[in-house]
Amino acid sequence: MRGRLAAIPGVLQRLAAEQHSVDFVEKVQELCRRELGFELPESLLRGAWIAGLDMRAVYGAAMLATLRSIAEQVHATGFTNGRDPDETAVSFFLDCGYHAVDISPCSDGRLKGLIRYILRLPDEAIRYRNAYAGALFDVEASVGRWIEAELSRFREWRPVGPEAESRYLKIAVYHWSSSDPLHMGCAAHGSNRRRAAAGALSRLREFREAIQNQFCCGASVDLLLVGVDTDTDAITVHVPDADGELSLHRSIDNMDLYGQTVGDDPNAAYLKVYEALRVVSEQEGWGSGNGQPTEGMRRLVATLLVNNLSQIDYVCAAHGGRYADVGHAEHFISVGDGFEEFQLRNIAYYAHLQTLEEGTPDMDVGIRILESLNVSRGLPVVVAVHFRYDRRVPGSRDRTIAKCRRVTDAIRARYAELARRGLLVCGMTVQDQAAGSPLEVVDCETAPAARPAAVDDTSGRICVDEGGKP
Amino acid sequence: MRGRLAAIPGVLQRLAAEQHSVDFVEKVQELCRRELGFELPESLLRGAWIAGLDMRAVYGAAMLATLRSIAEQVHATGFTNGRDPDETAVSFFLDCGYHAVDISPCSDGRLKGLIRYILRLPDEAIRYRNAYAGALFDVEASVGRWIEAELSRFREWRPVGPEAESRYLKIAVYHWSSSDPLHMGCAAHGSNRRRAAAGALSRLREFREAIQNQFCCGASVDLLLVGVDTDTDAITVHVPDADGELSLHRSIDNMDLYGQTVGDDPNAAYLKVYEALRVVSEQEGWGSGNGQPTEGMRRLVATLLVNNLSQIDYVCAAHGGRYADVGHAEHFISVGDGFEEFQLRNIAYYAHLQTLEEGTPDMDVGIRILESLNVSRGLPVVVAVHFRYDRRVPGSRDRTIAKCRRVTDAIRARYAELARRGLLVCGMTVQDQAAGSPLEVVDCETAPAARPAAVDDTSGRICVDEGGKP
Numbered sequence: 001m002r003g004r005l006a007a008i009p010g011v012l013q014r015l016a017a018e019q020h021s022v023d024f025v026e027k028v029q030e031l032c033r034r035e036l037g038f039e040l041p042e043s044l045l046r047g048a049w050i051a052g053l054d055m056r057a058v059y060g061a062a063m064l065a066t067l068r069s070i071a072e073q074v075h076a077t078g079f080t081n082g083r084d085p086d087e088t089a090v091s092f093f094l095d096c097g098y099h100a101v102d103i104s105p106c107s108d109g110r111l112k113g114l115i116r117y118i119l120r121l122p123d124e125a126i127r128y129r130n131a132y133a134g135a136l137f138d139v140e141a142s143v144g145r146w147i148e149a150e151l152s153r154f155r156e157w158r159p160v161g162p163e164a165e166s167r168y169l170k171i172a173v174y175h176w177s178s179s180d181p182l183h184m185g186c187a188a189h190g191s192n193r194r195r196a197a198a199g200a201l202s203r204l205r206e207f208r209e210a211i212q213n214q215f216c217c218g219a220s221v222d223l224l225l226v227g228v229d230t231d232t233d234a235i236t237v238h239v240p241d242a243d244g245e246l247s248l249h250r251s252i253d254n255m256d257l258y259g260q261t262v263g264d265d266p267n268a269a270y271l272k273v274y275e276a277l278r279v280v281s282e283q284e285g286w287g288s289g290n291g292q293p294t295e296g297m298r299r300l301v302a303t304l305l306v307n308n309l310s311q312i313d314y315v316c317a318a319h320g321g322r323y324a325d326v327g328h329a330e331h332f333i334s335v336g337d338g339f340e341e342f343q344l345r346n347i348a349y350y351a352h353l354q355t356l357e358e359g360t361p362d363m364d365v366g367i368r369i370l371e372s373l374n375v376s377r378g379l380p381v382v383v384a385v386h387f388r389y390d391r392r393v394p395g396s397r398d399r400t401i402a403k404c405r406r407v408t409d410a411i412r413a414r415y416a417e418l419a420r421r422g423l424l425v426c427g428m429t430v431q432d433q434a435a436g437s438p439l440e441v442v443d444c445e446t447a448p449a450a451r452p453a454a455v456d457d458t459s460g461r462i463c464v465d466e467g468g469k470p
Numbered sequence: 471m472r473g474r475l476a477a478i479p480g481v482l483q484r485l486a487a488e489q490h491s492v493d494f495v496e497k498v499q500e501l502c503r504r505e506l507g508f509e510l511p512e513s514l515l516r517g518a519w520i521a522g523l524d525m526r527a528v529y530g531a532a533m534l535a536t537l538r539s540i541a542e543q544v545h546a547t548g549f550t551n552g553r554d555p556d557e558t559a560v561s562f563f564l565d566c567g568y569h570a571v572d573i574s575p576c577s578d579g580r581l582k583g584l585i586r587y588i589l590r591l592p593d594e595a596i597r598y599r600n601a602y603a604g605a606l607f608d609v610e611a612s613v614g615r616w617i618e619a620e621l622s623r624f625r626e627w628r629p630v631g632p633e634a635e636s637r638y639l640k641i642a643v644y645h646w647s648s649s650d651p652l653h654m655g656c657a658a659h660g661s662n663r664r665r666a667a668a669g670a671l672s673r674l675r676e677f678r679e680a681i682q683n684q685f686c687c688g689a690s691v692d693l694l695l696v697g698v699d700t701d702t703d704a705i706t707v708h709v710p711d712a713d714g715e716l717s718l719h720r721s722i723d724n725m726d727l728y729g730q731t732v733g734d735d736p737n738a739a740y741l742k743v744y745e746a747l748r749v750v751s752e753q754e755g756w757g758s759g760n761g762q763p764t765e766g767m768r769r770l771v772a773t774l775l776v777n778n779l780s781q782i783d784y785v786c787a788a789h790g791g792r793y794a795d796v797g798h799a800e801h802f803i804s805v806g807d808g809f810e811e812f813q814l815r816n817i818a819y820y821a822h823l824q825t826l827e828e829g830t831p832d833m834d835v836g837i838r839i840l841e842s843l844n845v846s847r848g849l850p851v852v853v854a855v856h857f858r859y860d861r862r863v864p865g866s867r868d869r870t871i872a873k874c875r876r877v878t879d880a881i882r883a884r885y886a887e888l889a890r891r892g893l894l895v896c897g898m899t900v901q902d903q904a905a906g907s908p909l910e911v912v913d914c915e916t917a918p919a920a921r922p923a924a925v926d927d928t929s930g931r932i933c934v935d936e937g938g939k940p
Contacts, residue, residue: 147618149620150625151621154624216626356827357826394679408901
């Protein structure tokens with residue numbers, strides 16, 4: 001996946017060298033077909049013999065087309081296709097006592113492989129996943145998701161009925177860099193690990209208090225705070241006490257455990273993990289709490305730690321224990337609902353939002369990161385706006401397409417200077433909510449009437465239209 | 471209420487005449503205190519002897535201060551204070567079979583007295599009330615409100631438990647003008663009565679289908695479509711058939727019924743209303759349906775019609791059967807959550823929104839209306855941004871204040887030309903969700919760092935700060 005995206009600039013460089021030959025268009029399309037697997041939109045090549053090829057637009061089009069082609073490949077291999085979330089995946093969390101899990105990591109691209117690789121959890125079992133800059137998630141939106149999950153439990157007995165002892169778990173995930181802690185940590189918290197952890201913890205507590213105060217009948221949620229060292233993928237789990245309370249000072253550093261368990265067989269490793277849980281729960285001083293967490297939470301934390309030991313193992317074997325790219329190396333910004341197809345470290349910065357007006361802080365951080373990665377090399381920032389609709393709801397697809405356009409227009413208006421210089425390329429896709437549904441490209445050339453007057457329409461030219469479909 | 475708002479220009483005119491006298495500041499404050507009941511912010515008067523008084527800013531400040539003073543008066547008289555919504559009000563709807571009612575009228579100011587006067591319903595019994603231009607309500611947001619209402623029924627037995635035969639009712643309200651149907655109807659539908667009715671009806675059907683398709687176990691909702699002649703306040707009720715289906719061609723025009731029942735005693739009127747219900751349900755042709763609606767729906771429709779007969783009576787007695795101001799005469803634009811304190815015909819255009827990005831169409835219509843009312847006279851458009859927070863949710867007040875600022879900044883940025891000319895005055899207030907809570911003024915001078923870079927900061931000067939509190 002990374003390979004195909006990283007290969008694009010090289011191919012385009014060769015393509016640029018051809019641009020003044022007579023049979024340029026055929027040569028270029030032939031090169032693209034062979035090396036990238038698709039042709040470029042005709043509109044980008046038509047006038048190239050006069051004005052020269054707009055390489056920024058070509059780069060954007062190639063990047064977006066590659067993304068769609070990768071997604072098609074992912075679907076074809078059945079990676080996400082046709083899996084039924086109501087099976088073993090959900091039952092793992094149910095065994096731990098949780099009927100619904102909501103994870104809010106930081107938007108940072110180095111956490112993009114969080115669920116599948118760093119925590120090695122079954123993808124389909126995580127009901128809600130929404131990234132926010134600095135893991136500073138939206139409390140009101142989280143309450144909305146809790147309401148939705150509760151109703152499906154009461155009305156539809158999904159995944160279990162209301163009389164079962166099952167609970168809602170909210171996990172926040174912050175991150176830092178052990179190699180370069182002062183520069184390569186969380187941008188939203190000025191690379192300060194402590195501030196990142198404290199920020200996420202205080203949002204978690206606000207969320208729980210919101211549920212407890214707004215709803216009666218003992219409504220509450222369980223909380224978990226996890227940190228990730230993005231250089232090694234080792235996690236730190238803040239262990240709740242028997243009352244579910246968290247502390248910044250009561251946590252298990254999995255890199256330590258890795259050192260203690262290296263070479264052990266799985267059983268021995270599990271025993272050491274449970275022992276670490278016991279020890280940390282009995283500690284005195286700042287991190288002291290009221291005893292060990294519930295049995296289900298112990299099982300969950302132990303599983304997270306043991307799963308993550310395998311990931312540390314992988315990073316040791318494949319990357320010598322530390323990624324070469326400890327810093328940012330995102331290829332694009334993913335905006336809106338996340339792509340389930342792209343879950344890989346550093347592939348994208350992910351800003352979960354419904355309107356740019358609310359998501360401005362998340363988007364600003366992402367633009368800053370991609371600007372320093374791409375614009376310095378003369379390449380544009382590629383933004384993939386993606387929203388999911390519900391086929392069962394009449395008008396949902398049309399409204400979702402309109403939302404795509406609205407958000408894209410707002411992005412172009414806010415970063416107008418980048419757009420004017422051809423350094424902002426936006427693509428739009430929508431997708432049905434059913435797992436494994438194909439990406440559908442939204443043509444940004446149509447229905448310009450719907451755009452607000454303030455939009456700089458000249459930026460429209462760099463969009464990929466239907467012709468650019470792989 | 472209207473009197474106090476309408477008096478402002480006259481007072482300001484007298485005040486303008488004083489602006490070059492030496493003891494100007496005292497004179498002005500004395501005049502304001504006496505005639506309007508409050509003083510103007512010092513900051514507006516300070517430099518007046520040099521640059522002249524900024525009458526637009528003064529008008530805006532006076533308008534916003536009057537609104538707050540009226541709200542205080544409303545609270546003091548206990549109009550909305552301390553009422554418990556779980557009493558007779560709710561039981562009226564429960565008697566009709568409905569546990570929750572969600573009304574979406576058009577944003578038009580002539581419907582601002584809809585609940586309290588035109589329909590004469592108990593205010594506190596309407597759980598959700600959100601106005602959209604052309605009554606084209608947000609289907610997804612409506613589904614969210616349904617989820618919330620359902621959960622409180624399942625979890626908290628509010629107002630009744632899940633086993634009771636109770637249902638959710640969504641009402642859409644469009645409008646037209648009988649005096650000048652081609653110009654004074656619904657602006658969002660080009661004053662076309664049929665288009666307004668059809669637009670609202672298709673949203674209603676989309677909403678029902680969304681609920682039916684997204685949720686299992688026979689989830690559904692009841693629908694009702696109501697039209698209002700804004701010149702006479704007479705309603706037209708589209709009568710559902712036994713299956714809950716609506717038709718544009720099956721309706722009862724209450725003005726006809728008024729003609730038939732004038733002089734009757736209440737019992738005779740009720741009989742005629744029920745007779746009209748029977749007749750309309752049995753009609754043949756385009757409007758034919760599958761028999762009479764459910765008993766509860768019959769009771770509800772009959773009550774709406776009889777209540778509205780009293781309102782027509784009032785309009786006949788007090789306004790000769792037809793309002794003098796058949797057109798727009800709004801004094802300000804209410805943005806965000808509606809003010810429960812201001813429910814009066816033509817007092818405000820109400821745009822229900824959480825972000826301007828999503829609410830742009832509603833806001834554009836409102837600005838167009840107020841521009842033609844005020845700007846032509848040289849007066850500014852006054853926008854009262856108002857959101858409610860939940861005291862029980864930690865951080866909710868701060869986030870709501872931030873939302874006020876965000877939306878206000880977005881409004882100033884979108885209508886920058888108006889703002890630049892001093893023709894856009896924005897005020898911000900927040901209010902706790904508990905009924906009868908006081909309005910709290912948000913000072914727009916503080917925390918400028920939170921503002922997006924695109925905002926024209928010169929418009930900041932025309933805000934009313936804490937000093938302008940009545």
